[in-house]
Amino acid sequence: xxxxxxxxxxxxxxxxxxxxxxxxxxxxxxxxxxxxxxxxxxxxxxxxxxxxxxxxxxxxxxxxxxxxxxxxxxxxxxxxxxxxxxxxxxxxxxxxxxxxxxxxxxxxxxxxxxxxxxxxxxxxxxxxxxxxxxxxxxxxxxxxxxxxxxxxxxxxxxxxxxxxxxxxxxxxxxxxxxxxxxxxxxxxxxxxxxxxxxxxxxxxxxxxxxx
DNA sequence: GTCCAGGGCCGTT
DNA sequence: AACGGCCATGGA
Numbered sequence: 001x002x003x004x005x006x007x008x009x010x011x012x013x014x015x016x017x018x019x020x021x022x023x024x025x026x027x028x029x030x031x032x033x034x035x036x037x038x039x040x041x042x043x044x045x046x047x048x049x050x051x052x053x054x055x056x057x058x059x060x061x062x063x064x065x066x067x068x069x070x071x072x073x074x075x076x077x078x079x080x081x082x083x084x085x086x087x088x089x090x091x092x093x094x095x096x097x098x099x100x101x102x103x104x105x106x107x108x109x110x111x112x113x114x115x116x117x118x119x120x121x122x123x124x125x126x127x128x129x130x131x132x133x134x135x136x137x138x139x140x141x142x143x144x145x146x147x148x149x150x151x152x153x154x155x156x157x158x159x160x161x162x163x164x165x166x167x168x169x170x171x172x173x174x175x176x177x178x179x180x181x182x183x184x185x186x187x188x189x190x191x192x193x194x195x196x197x198x199x200x201x202x203x204x205x206x207x208x209x210x211x
Numbered sequence: 212g213t214c215c216a217g218g219g220c221c222g223t224t
Numbered sequence: 225a226a227c228g229g230c231c232a233t234g235g236a
Contacts, residue, residue: 043218045216045217045218046217046218046219047215047216047217047219048217048218049215049216050216050217051216052216053217089216090218093219093220097219131219131220132218132219132220133218133219134218134219134220135219136217136218136219137218137219140217152217154217154218155216155217155218156217157217158217198217201217
């Protein structure tokens with residue numbers, strides 16, 4: 001058993017199974033609606049705290065905007081969307097990014113639950129070409145919506161890797177390759193592992209608060 | 212009032 | 225390739 005596998009066991013021992021908890025605020029995305037919400041969240045959460053993202057998603061929901069198609073249909077009323085997502089910050093940029101992504105997905109992957117998952121490699125490249133979608137956002141979409149065994153590298157993962165001295169190189173590629181080669185390729189495991197990293201880092205941050 | 216949060220783009224070296 | 229400025233809100 002390698003180090004990353006041991007760490008996963010320790011995390012499970014200490015924090016239990018993340019169960020349906022994903023990223024502390026949202027259930028493991030199972031239904032198509034959940035997955036579409038995760039896709040919206042992937043843009044809204046860029047450099048933004050979850051409380052603000054929740055408010056934005058809540059605003060969209062209350063306005064009856066629940067699916068990617070709902071957003072795509074508002075092509076002529078982007079201001080409306082912009083106002084609803086204001087709490088998530090950077091709202092003018094994020095409105096553009098959101099429409100870029102939604103337009104791409106609706107046009108090419110509308111029924112993304114039924115597409116051929118044996119040939120998804122090019123999808124990551126296509127996603128990254130969408131203006132506003134970088135590596136992390138693309139990988140979050142692949143892991144949570146397309147259920148691909150892709151390890152998402154974010155600030156929490158980086159801090160965790162540093163704190164645990166998992167490696168001494170922290171580039172996106174290096175960390176991702178590390179996790180993906182040392183941890184069994186299973187999207188559910190990657191989702192759980194990542195959720196546990198977030199939980200662990202939040203615990204750690206709290207414990208450091210009074211030091 | 213100040214600081215910062217789960218990125219990504221763009222211009223400059 | 226690497227770095228810095230920028231985007232904006234709400235909670236601590």
